Amino acid sequence: xxxxxxxxxxxxxxxxxxxxxxxxxxxxxxxxxxxxxxxxxxxxxxxxxxxxxxxxxxxxxxxxxxxxxxxxxxxxxxxxxxxxxxxxxxxxxxxxxxxxxxxxxxxxxxxxxxxxxxxxxxxxxxxxxxxxxxxxxxxxxxxxxxxxxxxxxxxxxxxxxxxxxxxxxxxxxxxxxxxxxxxxxxxxxxxxxxxxxxxxxxxxxxxxxxxxxxxxxxxxxxxxxxxxxxxxxxxxxxxxxxxxxxxxxxxxxxxxxxxxxxxxxxxxxxxxxxx
Amino acid sequence: xxxxxxxxxxxxxxxxxxxxxxxxxxxxxxxxxxxxxxxxxxxxxxxxxxxxxxxxxxxxxxxxxxxxxxxxxxxxxxxxxxxxxxxxxxxxxxxxxxxxxxxxxxxxxxxxxxxxxxxxxxxxxxxxxxxxxxxxxxxxxxxxxxxxxxxxxxxxxxxxxxxxxxxxxxxxxxxxxxxxxxxxxxxxxxxxxxxxxxxxxxxxxxxxxxxxxxxxxxxxxxxxxxxxxxxxxxxxxxxxxxxxxxxxxxxxxxxxxxxxxxxxxxxxxxxxxxxxxxxxxxxxxxxxxxxxxxxxxxxxxxxxxxxxxxxxxxxxx
Amino acid sequence: xxxxxxxxxxxxxxxxxxxxxxxxxxxxxxxxxxxxxxxxxxxxxxxxxxxxxxxxxxxxxxxxxxxxxxxxxxxxxxxxxxxxxxxxxxxxxxxxxxxxxxxxxxxxxxxxxxxxxxxxxxxxxxxxxxxxxxxxxxxxxxxxxxxxxxxxxxxxxxxxxxxxxxxxxxxxxxxxxxxxxxxxxxxxxxxxxxxxxxxxxxxxxxxxxxxxxxxxxxxxxxxxxxxxxxxxxxxxxxxxxxxxxxxxxxxxxxxxxxxxxxxxxxxxxxxxxxxx
Numbered sequence: 001x002x003x004x005x006x007x008x009x010x011x012x013x014x015x016x017x018x019x020x021x022x023x024x025x026x027x028x029x030x031x032x033x034x035x036x037x038x039x040x041x042x043x044x045x046x047x048x049x050x051x052x053x054x055x056x057x058x059x060x061x062x063x064x065x066x067x068x069x070x071x072x073x074x075x076x077x078x079x080x081x082x083x084x085x086x087x088x089x090x091x092x093x094x095x096x097x098x099x100x101x102x103x104x105x106x107x108x109x110x111x112x113x114x115x116x117x118x119x120x121x122x123x124x125x126x127x128x129x130x131x132x133x134x135x136x137x138x139x140x141x142x143x144x145x146x147x148x149x150x151x152x153x154x155x156x157x158x159x160x161x162x163x164x165x166x167x168x169x170x171x172x173x174x175x176x177x178x179x180x181x182x183x184x185x186x187x188x189x190x191x192x193x194x195x196x197x198x199x200x201x202x203x204x205x206x207x208x209x210x211x212x213x214x215x216x217x218x219x220x221x222x223x224x225x226x227x228x229x230x231x232x233x234x235x236x237x238x239x240x241x242x243x244x245x246x247x248x249x250x251x252x253x254x255x256x257x258x259x260x261x262x263x264x265x266x267x268x269x270x271x272x273x274x275x
Numbered sequence: 276x277x278x279x280x281x282x283x284x285x286x287x288x289x290x291x292x293x294x295x296x297x298x299x300x301x302x303x304x305x306x307x308x309x310x311x312x313x314x315x316x317x318x319x320x321x322x323x324x325x326x327x328x329x330x331x332x333x334x335x336x337x338x339x340x341x342x343x344x345x346x347x348x349x350x351x352x353x354x355x356x357x358x359x360x361x362x363x364x365x366x367x368x369x370x371x372x373x374x375x376x377x378x379x380x381x382x383x384x385x386x387x388x389x390x391x392x393x394x395x396x397x398x399x400x401x402x403x404x405x406x407x408x409x410x411x412x413x414x415x416x417x418x419x420x421x422x423x424x425x426x427x428x429x430x431x432x433x434x435x436x437x438x439x440x441x442x443x444x445x446x447x448x449x450x451x452x453x454x455x456x457x458x459x460x461x462x463x464x465x466x467x468x469x470x471x472x473x474x475x476x477x478x479x480x481x482x483x484x485x486x487x488x489x490x491x492x493x494x495x496x497x498x499x500x501x502x503x504x505x506x507x508x509x510x511x512x513x514x515x516x517x518x519x520x521x522x523x524x525x526x527x528x529x530x531x532x533x534x535x536x537x538x539x540x541x542x543x544x545x546x547x548x549x550x551x552x553x554x555x556x557x558x559x560x561x562x563x564x565x566x567x568x569x570x571x572x573x574x575x576x577x578x579x580x581x582x583x584x585x586x587x588x589x590x591x592x
Numbered sequence: 593x594x595x596x597x598x599x600x601x602x603x604x605x606x607x608x609x610x611x612x613x614x615x616x617x618x619x620x621x622x623x624x625x626x627x628x629x630x631x632x633x634x635x636x637x638x639x640x641x642x643x644x645x646x647x648x649x650x651x652x653x654x655x656x657x658x659x660x661x662x663x664x665x666x667x668x669x670x671x672x673x674x675x676x677x678x679x680x681x682x683x684x685x686x687x688x689x690x691x692x693x694x695x696x697x698x699x700x701x702x703x704x705x706x707x708x709x710x711x712x713x714x715x716x717x718x719x720x721x722x723x724x725x726x727x728x729x730x731x732x733x734x735x736x737x738x739x740x741x742x743x744x745x746x747x748x749x750x751x752x753x754x755x756x757x758x759x760x761x762x763x764x765x766x767x768x769x770x771x772x773x774x775x776x777x778x779x780x781x782x783x784x785x786x787x788x789x790x791x792x793x794x795x796x797x798x799x800x801x802x803x804x805x806x807x808x809x810x811x812x813x814x815x816x817x818x819x820x821x822x823x824x825x826x827x828x829x830x831x832x833x834x835x836x837x838x839x840x841x842x843x844x845x846x847x848x849x850x851x852x853x854x855x856x857x858x859x860x861x862x863x864x865x866x867x868x
Contacts, residue, residue, distance in 0.1 A: 073760050075686055098287045102763030112758035115751070115777035125773075126762035131286040176758065183762055290765035297767035301684070304676030305693055308741070311734055312696050318714045319707065373610035381604045382611070393615035399855045400621065401795020403822050404844045407829045408621050411628075411837070456614045484600035507702065514704025516798035517826060541706045541798070548710075548802045564710040568703060575702035579695065 021046045021217045022067065022104075022187055027081035029062050029071060036062045037246035040081075042236055044187070049209060049218045051232035051254065053225060055269065058238040059246020060221045061109075064189050067219065068104035069097040085187070102130065104187040105180035110196045111172035113164030120160040123147060123175060126183035142182055150178035151208055170201025177208060188212065190220040194227065206231050225270055229258050237266045315568065323562035325555055334562065340527040340543075342551070347559035349566070351527040355444065355537035359519065360512040362448025362533070363455055367512075368505045370452075371459025375501075376489055378460070379467040391464070398457035406521030409450040414441035414522055417449065422534050437532035442524035445533040450518050455508035462507065462582060466500030467493055503581025510574040514567055516541035540567050622848070629845030632838045642808050642824070648835055652843050654810050655821040661814055662725050662804060663793055666732035671786065674737050678744020678782075679770060683756070685745070694742075701738035708734050709799025716803070723805035725818030731799040736789035743788065747781025748774060783861040791854035795847055797822040821847055 020043035027040040037059035044050050052060040065071040066079050069090060082089045090100045114122050123143045127133040133142050143160065147153040152174040156167070164175050173193055180188060190209070194202040209220060209231050222228040228235055235258070236251035250263045261267045326334065330347060337348030374394070378387050418441035429435040470493050483491070494501070524536020525546055540563045551557040640651030677697075681690055709731050716727035751774050759769035775782070797820075800806070805817040806827065821843055828840035 068761060070757055070761050073757060073766075075684065096287050096291055098290050098763050098765060099284065100763075101761055102283070102287070106761035108754050108758060108761075110752075110754055112752065112754040114755060114759065114773050116779070117773075125759065126764060129290075129762070129764035129768050129772075130283055132283070179758075179762065287763070290768070293767045294765045297765075297770070301676050301680045304673045305680050305689075307673050308677050308693065308737060309696065311737070312700055314715070315703070315708065315711045315734075318711050322710070322714050370610045370613055373607040374614050377604070377607035377611045381607060390611050390615050393618050394611070396852060396855060397614065397618040399791060399795075399851050400618070401797070401822060401844075401847050401851060403795065403797045403825045403829070404621065404625065404848055407825065407840055407844050408624055410829060412624055453617050456617075460611075460614060484596055486600035486603035487596070490603070510702045514702075514706065516704065516706040521826070521830060541704055544706050544710065545798055545801055548713075549805070561710055561714070564707045568707040571703050571707075572699055575699045576695070578702075579698045 019045055021086055022219075023084040024067070025082040025084065027063070027066060027079065027083065029059070029066050030078045030080075031074070032076040035245050037238070037240075040238075040246075040248045042248055042251055044217055044219055045234065046217045047214060048233040049213045049220055049231055050234040050236060050251075051228035052219065052221045052236050052238060053223075053228050053269075054238035054246075054249075055240070056223070057244070057246075058240045060238045061191050062246070063238065064106075064191050064219060064221050067187070067189055068101050068106050070101065070106060072097070102126065102183045103185050104189060105183065105185035106189040107173070107176050107180055107191065107193045109192045111169060111176050113167070113172050113175055115163075115165055117164060118161045119143075119156050119164050119167075119175065122164040123179045123182055125179060130183065143178075146178040146181045147175075149181055149212070150174045151204065152178055168201070170197050170204055173197060173201070173205060174208065177205075177212075181212075185216070187217045187219070190218065192221050192223050195223055202227075225258075229254060237261075237263075237269060239265055239269070316565075319561060319565040319568055323558055323565045326558035326562040329555060330559070334559070335566075338527075338529060340538075342547075342553075342556050345553065345555050347556070349540070349559075349563060351529050352538050352540045352543050352563065353566075354529045355447075355523065356513055356539040356541070358533070359444055359447040359451055359523065359537070359539060360509055362445065363451035363512040364505055364509045366449065366452035367456045367459050367508060371456045371504075371508070372463050372494075372501055374456070374460045375463035375467055376494070379464045380471060380489060380493070381485065391461075394457050394460050397453070398461070402454065402515060402518040403521075405450055405454055406518035409446060409518060409522040410442070413450060414443075414446045417441065417443075417446050426534070433531040434533050437530070437534060439534040440524060440536050442522050442536055443534050444523065444530075444537045447519050447523040447537070447539070448533070450522050451512045451515055454515060454518060455511050458508040458511055459504050462504035463497070463501045466497045466504065466582070469500075470496040499581050503578045506574055506578035506581065510571050510578060513574065514541055514571050516545050520545045540564075625841060625845050625848055628838065628841035629843075632842035633845060637839070637842055641810055642819075644808075645833065650839070652819075652821055652824050652839070652846070654807065655819040655824040655843070656846070658725065658804065658807070658811065658819040659794065659821045661812065662728045662800075662818060662820060663732060663790060665726060665729035665814055666736060666793060667786070667790060669729060669733035670736040670740055670789065673733075674740030674785075674789075675744050675775075675782065677737075677741045678785075679748055679775075681741065681745040682748035683770065683774075694745075697738040697741045700734070701742075704798075705731070705735055705796055706798040709801065709803055712799060713802045722815075723803060723817040725804050725811070725814035725816065728800050728804035728818070728820070729814065731803055732793040732796065735793050735796060735799075739789040739792060740785050743785025744778075744782055747778040747785065750781060751777045780861050784858045787854050787858035787861065791851050791858065794854065795822055795851050797826050 022044040024040055024042050028038045029036045040063060054060050067083060071077050071079060079091060083091060085103065120139060120143050123146060124133050124139045127142055133139045144153060147156060152171060155171060164172060167175060194205050212218065220231065232254045234251065235254045237249045238246050239249050240246045250261060250266045257266065258270055261270065334347065334349055336350055338350040339346045339348050340351060378391050418439055422439045425435045474492055519539050520542035523539060523542060525538055525542060526536040527538045544560050544563055548560050551560055636649055637651040639653050641654045643650030681693060712727045712731035716730055717723055755777060756769055756774050759773040760766060800820050800823045804820055806823045807817050807819040811818050825840050825843040825847060828836040
């Protein structure tokens with residue numbers, strides 16, 4: 001595991017700079033004229049899980065949504081700054097957001113299986129619309145591969161033609177993870193993936209995240225500090241000021257953040273003094 | 276950057292193209308829609324231009340409608356339209372609002388649901404069926420029973436005196452009332468329910484009866500929405516064509532009595548448009564259509580503003 | 593105190609009576625239509641074309657087929673425009689332009705159908721000096737648009753945002769995400785809107801008077817004047833002939849059946865969504 005090397009930038013933010021596949025430089029996100037977060041710089045090392053924590057409204061979800069350009073799907077939303085994926089700015093004018101979204105997968109807060117699709121169709125959606133997996137054989141093959149990765153295969157292998165929405169909440173979320181994996185992304189973003197799940201399903205998802213960390217660069221927003229501590233290698237703490245603009249306060253190895261935070265506000269948060 | 280599979284890169288580029296054409300199609304559709312509404316006005320206005328030029332404002336306050344001499348004054352039709360719609364909204368407003376209060380609050384669920392369903396179905400009955408029923412069932416009943424009764428008891432009012440015709444202003448008003456009751460009732464019910472949800476406990480806790488609560492708290496709170504419902508229904512009555520044409524008697528004259536035949540803007544168009552031989556005659560009829568268009572535009576716009584503030588159908592964005 | 597409760601009771605009963613009157617009138621109309629119309633509905637009525645005045649019998653088959661063609665063509669015109677505009681309002685519809693469209697759709701739904709018929713006449717009949725079924729379809733399409741647009745917006749807006757974003761996040765185009773994921777998920781609501789719109793124009797008569805015009809014969813070509821069931825009911829009803837009156841009642845029965853079936857189907861479509 002590569003440890004992040006603190007690099008002081010404008011605002012004493014520690015940026016792990018080595019072997020990072022995804023680097024964010026001075027990112028500002030807006031909804032119309034309202035600034036949701038500003039001046040965020042951070043790097044995400046490969047083959048690791050970085051947890052984003054912070055009180056609600058601190059902009060951590062918005063930040064995550066900037067990393068695969070889904071932020072701009074919300075009409076008036078815009079972004080300033082740079083997000084480098086393997087060195088290339090994903091917001092450069094010639095870049096096709098569709099390509100970016102195939103390389104940076106995303107799992108949402110609430111499972112969102114496609115209401116009218118079977119499990120098989122759902123899990124291979126990304127492939128089918130990318131012109132891959134044209135035959136049913138190929139699709140079943142790919143579906144099996146990713147459903148196994150998502151530890152869901154044994155539970156659904158006999159009902160691939162049934163609708164995804166008939167599954168339990170935890171199964172639905174694993175289906176969505178499998179669906180994201182199917183397009184072979186390099187990065188996997190997760191937006192509080194367990195917030196709507198019961199403890200058993202949560203444990204399954206957490207286990208899955210840990211096992212996927214060997215192959216992917218993962219960024220996981222978490223509302224739950226214990227969870228962040230359990231699953232992540234690095235932790236970033238975000239906070240919104242009195243102007244409701246979110247900022248990155250501190251980032252570092254998870255152990256360090258939770259035991260010896262550098263910033264007083266981080267300490268206040270993890271010890272439960274606010275939020 | 277890890278080179279993306281070339282095939283996929285091409286595919287992704289195609290996706291961007293299809294996105295662009297999709298967005299273009301969406302905007303085209305919206306523009307076609309706006310163009311239709313604007314075109315409606317423009318074409319009707321252009322069609323009425325000859326009539327506007329020859330008659331000016333006189334068109335609206337003279338009452339001779341004579342195709343033979345090319346004299347066209349719309350006053351009798353305006354009168355017939357206004358009076359038949361006024362009768363309709365008086366009757367339908369009364370029945371519809373009370374029915375709405377019953378369905379929203381007093382009725383047990385088991386009764387409210389089928390009743391609401393029936394009243395909604397009433398709105399779905401084609402107007403030609405109302406006209407048929409009005410012509411063969413309602414108008415004889417009014418002529419032989421109700422009108423003589425009204426004349427006997429209220430004959431001192433000019434509205435209820437004079438010779439009785441089956442196809443008359445009153446028949447048209449009653450048929451229109453039946454047709455717009457569902458509109459008044461359905462929207463008022465929704466508004467009353469919205470107000471009820473706000474005031475659920477308040478007044479009952481103060482010891483008021485259910486009726487007093489409805490009468491003193493709920494209905495006043497819902498009055499702008501109910502008013503909007505009535506205006507909307509009025510708009511429907513003003514423009515209703517076929518049913519009115521079948522029961523109003525189609526005579527371009529202003530009579531004091533409701534028992535006399537009359538004419539409306541819409542029914543004169545329906546009856547005479549295909550027979551309008553001269554350009555001016557046709558233009559005069561189109562001007563009536565323009566008038567209907569503009570009046571219903573204003574009436575509906577006003578009604579929507581009134582009901583929007585209460586019901587917010589566009590999910591409050 | 594007792595008086596107050598008595599008054600309250602009277603108010604409740606009175607309002608119930610009003611609701612009863614409204615529903616009762618529907619039953620009354622239905623009863624008449626069935627009583628007068630049912631005896632005249634027979635095989636030759638359903639399959640024949642109108643006979644000349646004085647020749648007994650005859651049917652409305654050409655009207656039924658004509659109505660179906662006119663309404664079908666209107667659907668073909670209105671469905672894409674209405675659905676796409678609904679998609680616009682639901683997914684992109686912010687700001688004054690979108691609000692203007694919402695307002696126009698609401699206002700258009702209240703414009704008298706006869707005025708819309710005049711519009712169709714001026715652009716599709718007058719220039720060709722020829723009545724046609726197609727011009728009636730244009731008028732009907734305009735009548736259908738507001739309903740399709742507003743129910744479409746509601747249905748598509750009712751699909752959770754996360755479903756669309758989930759599709760976009762897989763790197764599929766927003767076209768595919770909308771048409772292959774969101775629209776299918778909204779199909780129950782879209783279907784309801786379409787059925788209600790079809791029901792609305794199926795019974796519509798006024799604009800036909802000077803667009804489709806009517807015909808005594810079999811006519812399958814929409815560029816020619818065409819018969820329509822609703823128009824036949826109107827013509828027969830105001831005619832002076834007794835046997836035509838009976839045909840009008842029978843036609844009204846068919847019309848009411850068609851419209852009610854469409855309305856019930858629309859409710860059924862909606863329920864299948866809510867019960868999921």
